[in-house]
Amino acid sequence: MARISYIQEFIDACVNDIAEMLGQDVTILDENGIRISGTGYFNDLIGKPVPEGSFFKKILQTGKPGLVYDMKKSDSQCISCKFRTQCRELATIGFPILKRNKPVGVIGVVSFSAKQKKRMIDDHEKLIRFLSHLSTLLENKLILLELTKHAECEMKENIPHQPDKILFSSIIGYHSSLKDVVHKAQRVANSISTVLIRGESGTGKKVLAKAIHNESKRSKFPFVAVNCAAIPENLLESELFGYESGAFTGAKRGGNIGKFELAHKGTIFLDEIGDMSPLLQAKLLRVLQERTINRVGGNRSISIDCRVIAATNRNLEEMMKEGTFREDLYYRINVIPLTLKPLKERREDIGNFIELFIRKFCNELNKRPMRVDPELKNWLIQYNWPGNIRQLENAIEYMVNMAETEVIGFSDIPDYLLNQEDPMNNQRGFSLEERIFEYEKNILQRYFLNEEYRNNKVLIASELQISLATLYRKLEKYKLVTK
Numbered sequence: 001m002a003r004i005s006y007i008q009e010f011i012d013a014c015v016n017d018i019a020e021m022l023g024q025d026v027t028i029l030d031e032n033g034i035r036i037s038g039t040g041y042f043n044d045l046i047g048k049p050v051p052e053g054s055f056f057k058k059i060l061q062t063g064k065p066g067l068v069y070d071m072k073k074s075d076s077q078c079i080s081c082k083f084r085t086q087c088r089e090l091a092t093i094g095f096p097i098l099k100r101n102k103p104v105g106v107i108g109v110v111s112f113s114a115k116q117k118k119r120m121i122d123d124h125e126k127l128i129r130f131l132s133h134l135s136t137l138l139e140n141k142l143i144l145l146e147l148t149k150h151a152e153c154e155m156k157e158n159i160p161h162q163p164d165k166i167l168f169s170s171i172i173g174y175h176s177s178l179k180d181v182v183h184k185a186q187r188v189a190n191s192i193s194t195v196l197i198r199g200e201s202g203t204g205k206k207v208l209a210k211a212i213h214n215e216s217k218r219s220k221f222p223f224v225a226v227n228c229a230a231i232p233e234n235l236l237e238s239e240l241f242g243y244e245s246g247a248f249t250g251a252k253r254g255g256n257i258g259k260f261e262l263a264h265k266g267t268i269f270l271d272e273i274g275d276m277s278p279l280l281q282a283k284l285l286r287v288l289q290e291r292t293i294n295r296v297g298g299n300r301s302i303s304i305d306c307r308v309i310a311a312t313n314r315n316l317e318e319m320m321k322e323g324t325f326r327e328d329l330y331y332r333i334n335v336i337p338l339t340l341k342p343l344k345e346r347r348e349d350i351g352n353f354i355e356l357f358i359r360k361f362c363n364e365l366n367k368r369p370m371r372v373d374p375e376l377k378n379w380l381i382q383y384n385w386p387g388n389i390r391q392l393e394n395a396i397e398y399m400v401n402m403a404e405t406e407v408i409g410f411s412d413i414p415d416y417l418l419n420q421e422d423p424m425n426n427q428r429g430f431s432l433e434e435r436i437f438e439y440e441k442n443i444l445q446r447y448f449l450n451e452e453y454r455n456n457k458v459l460i461a462s463e464l465q466i467s468l469a470t471l472y473r474k475l476e477k478y479k480l481v482t483k
């Protein structure tokens with residue numbers, strides 16, 4: 001999905017030209033309320049979020065434009081903004097940037113002098129019309145970008161047997177458990193036996209499956225991935241096995257081949273197999289045993305030749321006990337089990353992933369090479385990563401986008417990393433005292449890294465209803481990072 005920050009260069013050019021033309025300051029926010037561009041006063045605020053409850057945040061929520069010229073009035077749109085009384089803006093017009101009717105950003109034009117304010121109020125109708133055109137232009141640019149990317153992906157998918165770059169050597173990981181998994185995978189790459197990859201979401205199951213395929217004799221033939229959880233149950237059968245003409249209402253004339261046939265001589269990757277319905281489990285079992293499929297609505301058996309790799313993050317043993325996963329299918333797919341550990345159990349790999357992803361995103365986003373502040377790196381290594389490698393990858397993408405210098409620091413981390421309620425995430429082996437320590441430290445740290453509080457100890461102490469002296473003591477005790 002194209003985000004507003006993906007057209008950053010175009011936005012910067014627009015903002016500067018419009019500000020010059022209108023004689024007012026102009027700013028643009030992304031879908032999270034982060035200022036991604038701005039002129040004059042806003043220059044120093046780029047990369048920072050606007051306060052909760054602010055006029056611009058409301059526009060992001062409602063998708064409605066507006067004009068505010070008396071921030072202090074009780075019915076002003078800024079009434080719930082904490083920084084209302086310190087605000088230097090005299091008048092502001094905000095207009096949503098919509099993508100398919102969903103707000104993905106805001107354009108703001110702001111007056112800081114009485115003269116500018118008067119001009120804004122006099123001309124506000126024209127200005128709103130102009131912003132509406134600009135917003136449409138930005139929306140079109142985003143949609144065009146999305147369509148181009150989509151077309152590129154489709155082209156790549158349609159090139160038969162395109163070699164994929166993921167090999168065993170591209171799987172990052174020095175932890176002994178991962179080395180062991182990769183070693184086993186190498187040994188079975190050329191076998192026809194079914195592999196079952198277990199692991200939490202985002203641990204690299206698909207990456208491993210692709211490496212097995214690419215390092216096997218089947219690599220010249222397709223690797224076909226099917227996410228069994230993402231396809232509605234009634235469609236999954238025809239998706240997997242194909243259908244004949246007239247098999248159901250809406251079926252294509254001439255029928256359609258399914259993923260098993262598409263993967264002929266290659267590999268079929270059945271992701272989230274634990275989410276397959278009992279009925280389909282039975283059909284899949286038969287296919288795996290007989291190595292033939294029957295298209296939906298057809299009565300001819302078609303033999304298949306493809307390697308099956310299945311993956312799941314579900315506890316299949318528990319599911320068998322509950323009767324929601326078939327025991328016979330379990331034994332059929334669990335021939336070569338490979339388990340990927342969650343990232344928090346292989347912390348020695350986190351540093352390498354951080355370096356890898358920083359390089360990747362600097363490259364993709366055309367940014368100069370960056371590095372991470374060593375203190376932040378330690379913090380990231382200690383973090384629990386419930387979303388595993390995928391979450392780490394997304395967090396680094398965010399940080400590379402946000403960083404204004406070549407050193408990524410605490411001010412660049414996404415808020416959601418700090419908003420984790422239980423920092424120990426039910427890890428075993430910690431006492432109540434240690435847990436409470438981490439819990440309190442985490443709460444305080446969140447306040448110090450929250451832009452809204454601007455490191456203001458009086459404000460933080462008052463919000464937490466503790467004395468300033470207590471706050472200072474805790475600051476020292478927990479060695480908190482302040483922005």
Ligand SMILES: Nc1ncnc2c1ncn2[C@@H]1O[C@H](COP(=O)(O)OP(=O)(O)OP(=O)(O)O)[C@@H](O)[C@H]1O
Nearest residue numbers: 170171172200201202203204205206207389390393
């Ligand atoms: N060892 C690795 N080296 C480099 N990148 C990796 C590695 N493992 C995973 N990744 C990256 O992490 C992300 C998640 O990987 P992947 O999609 O394979 O996880 P998954 O376990 O299949 O997730 P899910 O169960 O949610 O589908 C991908 O962007 C992938 O490129």
